[in-house]
Amino acid sequence: MLWILPAERPAMPAPPANSPGIRERETAPKNGAERRRAGRPAAAVLDLAGITAAALRLISENGYDGLTMAALARSLHVAPSALYNHVESKRDVLLLVEDHLTALVDVTAFAAEPWESAVRKWAWSYRDVFAEHTPLIPVIAVLPVTDAPRTLAMYETVSAGFRAAGFPEERIVSAIVALESFIFGSAYDVTAPADIFDSGSMAESTPSFTGAVRSLAAQGHGKPADVAFSLGLEALIGGFGALRE
Amino acid sequence: MLWILPAERPAMPAPPANSPGIRERETAPKNGAERRRAGRPAAAVLDLAGITAAALRLISENGYDGLTMAALARSLHVAPSALYNHVESKRDVLLLVEDHLTALVDVTAFAAEPWESAVRKWAWSYRDVFAEHTPLIPVIAVLPVTDAPRTLAMYETVSAGFRAAGFPEERIVSAIVALESFIFGSAYDVTAPADIFDSGSMAESTPSFTGAVRSLAAQGHGKPADVAFSLGLEALIGGFGALRE
DNA sequence: ACCTGAACACCGTTCAAGT
DNA sequence: ACCTGAACACCGTTCAAGT
Numbered sequence: 001m002l003w004i005l006p007a008e009r010p011a012m013p014a015p016p017a018n019s020p021g022i023r024e025r026e027t028a029p030k031n032g033a034e035r036r037r038a039g040r041p042a043a044a045v046l047d048l049a050g051i052t053a054a055a056l057r058l059i060s061e062n063g064y065d066g067l068t069m070a071a072l073a074r075s076l077h078v079a080p081s082a083l084y085n086h087v088e089s090k091r092d093v094l095l096l097v098e099d100h101l102t103a104l105v106d107v108t109a110f111a112a113e114p115w116e117s118a119v120r121k122w123a124w125s126y127r128d129v130f131a132e133h134t135p136l137i138p139v140i141a142v143l144p145v146t147d148a149p150r151t152l153a154m155y156e157t158v159s160a161g162f163r164a165a166g167f168p169e170e171r172i173v174s175a176i177v178a179l180e181s182f183i184f185g186s187a188y189d190v191t192a193p194a195d196i197f198d199s200g201s202m203a204e205s206t207p208s209f210t211g212a213v214r215s216l217a218a219q220g221h222g223k224p225a226d227v228a229f230s231l232g233l234e235a236l237i238g239g240f241g242a243l244r245e
Numbered sequence: 246m247l248w249i250l251p252a253e254r255p256a257m258p259a260p261p262a263n264s265p266g267i268r269e270r271e272t273a274p275k276n277g278a279e280r281r282r283a284g285r286p287a288a289a290v291l292d293l294a295g296i297t298a299a300a301l302r303l304i305s306e307n308g309y310d311g312l313t314m315a316a317l318a319r320s321l322h323v324a325p326s327a328l329y330n331h332v333e334s335k336r337d338v339l340l341l342v343e344d345h346l347t348a349l350v351d352v353t354a355f356a357a358e359p360w361e362s363a364v365r366k367w368a369w370s371y372r373d374v375f376a377e378h379t380p381l382i383p384v385i386a387v388l389p390v391t392d393a394p395r396t397l398a399m400y401e402t403v404s405a406g407f408r409a410a411g412f413p414e415e416r417i418v419s420a421i422v423a424l425e426s427f428i429f430g431s432a433y434d435v436t437a438p439a440d441i442f443d444s445g446s447m448a449e450s451t452p453s454f455t456g457a458v459r460s461l462a463a464q465g466h467g468k469p470a471d472v473a474f475s476l477g478l479e480a481l482i483g484g485f486g487a488l489r490e
Numbered sequence: 491a492c493c494t495g496a497a498c499a500c501c502g503t504t505c506a507a508g509t
Numbered sequence: 510a511c512c513t514g515a516a517c518a519c520c521g522t523t524c525a526a527g528t
């Protein structure tokens with residue numbers, strides 16, 4: 001099991017110039033294939049931060065289909081087997097990416113705004129981040145928080161916000177889980193094709209649904225995924241707000 | 246693209262005794278490897294209903310890791326390439342399974358009960374069916390309804406129920422999509438390990454979250470996934486119910 | 491039209507050998 | 510400890526050949 005220790009990923013100090021990571025990638029491939037020969041190199045070529053950055057670059061270029069261990073190794077100029085000195089499996093790579101992305105979710109409003117607007121900003125931000133990374137959702141859903149310290153940090157901030165807003169303690173986790181379930185499902189919805197509800201040749205045998213789809217399209221302010229997300233989120237915020245003491 | 250035409254899957258009439266499908270599987274493997282030789286057989290060995298049934302059997306025995314085209318072919322006593330006379334890709338097999346499962350979702354309450362309890366029964370049934378089949382969720386989320394007639398039939402029944410309950414037409418699809426997003430996310434949650442929220446060695450640095458997790462565990466009536474699903478679902482039903490005219 | 495059999499281009503992962 | 514290089518056991522899919 002991979003352990004992402006906080007010490008491995010310092011927040012502020014820039015790594016020294018001779019450390020591995022992205023820097024390596026910018027200088028190494030200059031041109032002629034001056035390839036490494038077998039054996040341990042004088043300084044390590046790989047580290048977790050560099051692997052994470054390379055994985056994110058591959059994903060942004062070619063999507064998750066482009067994230068293979070072979071492609072990841074190639075982009076880092078190592079043999080595929082070299083990766084296994086740093087991660088136990090491809091799932092560990094996905095965990096590194098997940099923990100990186102969760103740190104991008106905006107939780108700042110919990111320190112500065114009323115509960116309703118803080119939850120609203122957090123939920124939209126969370127959905128937007130993972131709508132671009134839906135292949136991670138099955139990983140997150142089963143991920144023990146112990147394995148992802150930044151994910152755990154997000155939960156701490158959010159639960160503290162719920163507590164400060166007067167939520168009964170025994171309901172906090174359930175409310176967060178329910179919101180997260182809605183957020184993950186809605187992230188998939190963002191990726192759905194525009195014509196997902198086109199009933200095609202079955203239209204006349206499904207009059208109620210077809211009419212409802214046309215009615216939504218006719219008024220059409222906002223993307224359908226955003227309208228549905230807003231509708232559900234406001235219902236959840238309204239319902240949960242009533243639980244506060 | 247695979248088209249699951251209604252004519253291919255009659256609801257009531259049992260197939261004739263000499264038709265392919267499950268029956269074939271029960272009689273064929275009797276013992277000695279009396280193998281088919283190349284060339285078109287006198288009667289087709291495969292059909293979509295048989296492929297679907299074999300896929301469901303493999304999934305129930307070994308999970309989705311066990312559903313490979315090679316294993317599917319083996320269980321049907323054909324070469325893997327024979328499957329491609331009936332489906333274009335493995336995704337088509339997943340669509341066959343999805344359409345079969347959606348038909349198991351209970352929508353009967355929409356004809357007989359008030360809107361609130363009908364939605365409640367539908368949502369619990371929908372979650373329970375797909376909690377056992379989470380690998381299908383990424384497929385469903387992007388699936389045009391045209392490709393899955395039984396899924397479309399479910400939407401017709403549900404949207405007719407919303408309409409009859411006084412929902413404004415232009416909100417029906419958004420409300421259903423929001424509920425579905427919550428249901429899909431919650432289906433993942435059912436599969437999460439029991440200790441998913443164990444903060445481990447980070448417990449003292451996350452007092453608010455750790456306390457909330459302990460408080461939930463302490464009172465612990467019901468599985469956490471069920472408690473969260475109930476909480477979210479009731480909030481959505483309450484919020485959406487207020488939209489009715 | 492619908493099967494077999496052989497192939498193709500991958501995939502994640504393992505492991506001996508090297509320094 | 511951390512690389513290379515060669516292998517392994519798969520994967521989904523294609524296609525010529527057969528009837």
